[in-house]
Amino acid sequence: MLPDAxxxxxxxxxxxxxxxxxxxxxxxxxxDLRNTQAVDALKDAIIAFEDDxxxxxRVGRQPGNHTRVVFDLQGAGRHSVYSLYNPYRxxxxxxxxxxxxxxxxxxxxxxxxxxxLASATANAAGGFSLSRQLGLGVARIVIDPGHGGHDPxxxxxxxxxxELVLDIALRLERLLAREPGVEVVLTxxxxxxxxxxxxxxxxxxxxxxxxxSIHANASANESVRGFGTYFLNFAPNPEAEAxxxxxxxxxxxxxxxxxxxxxxxxxxxxxxxxxxxxxxxQGSMRERLLKADRNAGNLGVKQAPFMVLIGATxxxxxxxxxxxxxxxxxxxxxxxxxxxxxxxxxLAGVMKYQNSLKKAPVLRSxx
Numbered sequence: 001m002l003p004d005a006x007x008x009x010x011x012x013x014x015x016x017x018x019x020x021x022x023x024x025x026x027x028x029x030x031x032d033l034r035n036t037q038a039v040d041a042l043k044d045a046i047i048a049f050e051d052d053x054x055x056x057x058r059v060g061r062q063p064g065n066h067t068r069v070v071f072d073l074q075g076a077g078r079h080s081v082y083s084l085y086n087p088y089r090x091x092x093x094x095x096x097x098x099x100x101x102x103x104x105x106x107x108x109x110x111x112x113x114x115x116x117l118a119s120a121t122a123n124a125a126g127g128f129s130l131s132r133q134l135g136l137g138v139a140r141i142v143i144d145p146g147h148g149g150h151d152p153x154x155x156x157x158x159x160x161x162x163e164l165v166l167d168i169a170l171r172l173e174r175l176l177a178r179e180p181g182v183e184v185v186l187t188x189x190x191x192x193x194x195x196x197x198x199x200x201x202x203x204x205x206x207x208x209x210x211x212x213s214i215h216a217n218a219s220a221n222e223s224v225r226g227f228g229t230y231f232l233n234f235a236p237n238p239e240a241e242a243x244x245x246x247x248x249x250x251x252x253x254x255x256x257x258x259x260x261x262x263x264x265x266x267x268x269x270x271x272x273x274x275x276x277x278x279x280x281x282q283g284s285m286r287e288r289l290l291k292a293d294r295n296a297g298n299l300g301v302k303q304a305p306f307m308v309l310i311g312a313t314x315x316x317x318x319x320x321x322x323x324x325x326x327x328x329x330x331x332x333x334x335x336x337x338x339x340x341x342x343x344x345x346x347l348a349g350v351m352k353y354q355n356s357l358k359k360a361p362v363l364r365s366x367x
Contacts, residue, residue: 006052010092016033018081054071140208140209143187274315
């Protein structure tokens with residue numbers, strides 16, 4: 001139990017793609033877990049929750065060896081769905097309605113008792129980073145279109161990753177230019193090669209407050225599709241390892257740099273803010289892109305040692321917006337309207353993060 005939310009955890013033997021959706025009439029949230037089977041004790045199970053925002057959870061089987069978990073709601077506020085590792089699990093937080101008893105009021109700062117939903121200046125983990133304690137905001141944003149020049153990135157069915165993400169980055173720049181008090185810097189504006197290390201250096205030299213790198217994904221399995229957002233940390237699984245290896249292939253670093261790189265990742269003091277930023281970008285893509293493609297996979301927020309994020313002195317994230325290797329997503333990516341929707345989703349994530357920094361702390365009732 002959490003003081004301001006009900007947390008439900010679905011534990012799996014290994015990582016699985018999932019899709020979540022909230023529906024009304026009646027109010028419910030469904031989570032579809034692909035290529036999974038419930039243990040015998042949970043097959044077709046109905047689990048009741050007494051006097052809480054989730055009335056019951058129903059576990060069902062879907063065609064194609066999938067599992068669907070439905071949460072029937074009663075008065076739940078916002079909810080969030082995300083994945084965690086070691087062991088792999090899908091976590092669903094349902095926000096309870098705010099209490100009306102304000103006789104004893106204290107600011108919640110203890111991560112053990114803080115709410116899991118970051119609705120004020122607290123990080124998602126519940127603590128207050130130094131930047132949030134100081135009330136720091138976002139004014140200068142560096143947008144990094146991945147690859148370029150002699151490094152085209154993934155090339156599939158006539159699509160070129162470097163050209164695609166540059167187009168999305170330029171669209172995002174135009175959208176951000178409409179926001180008051182926001183300055184945008186691009187690491188490249190043409191099909192030019194920029195070294196991975198130089199991209200972060202550009203952000204550091206420009207005094208950026210936020211760094212967002214934009215990429216498109218690829219897989220040997222053409223059925224894989226969806227979008228995901230990464231923050232800098234060590235890779236927790238083979239999938240993240242493979243993706244980092246592909247994206248870092250253009251690095252000019254040598255083995256002699258390994259100790260410094262490991263130290264930079266281990267001592268990353270922006271990890272909480274970067275995780276929050278990545279979560280808000282991912283949430284915005286989920287809200288907007290699933291409207292255009294209901295079959296897209298919400299791959300969640302993950303971590304990997306992307307060279308382009310190492311050394312950034314500001315919160316940073318890398319968005320993998322779609323899979324070029326999936327026929328349906330490749331067709332969408334050729335569309336100008338879908339590229340614009342991706343840019344608008346990234347804009348929403350950036351602005352959501354900026355707004356989260358400047359809200360006044362929420363005071364909560366006593367323990």
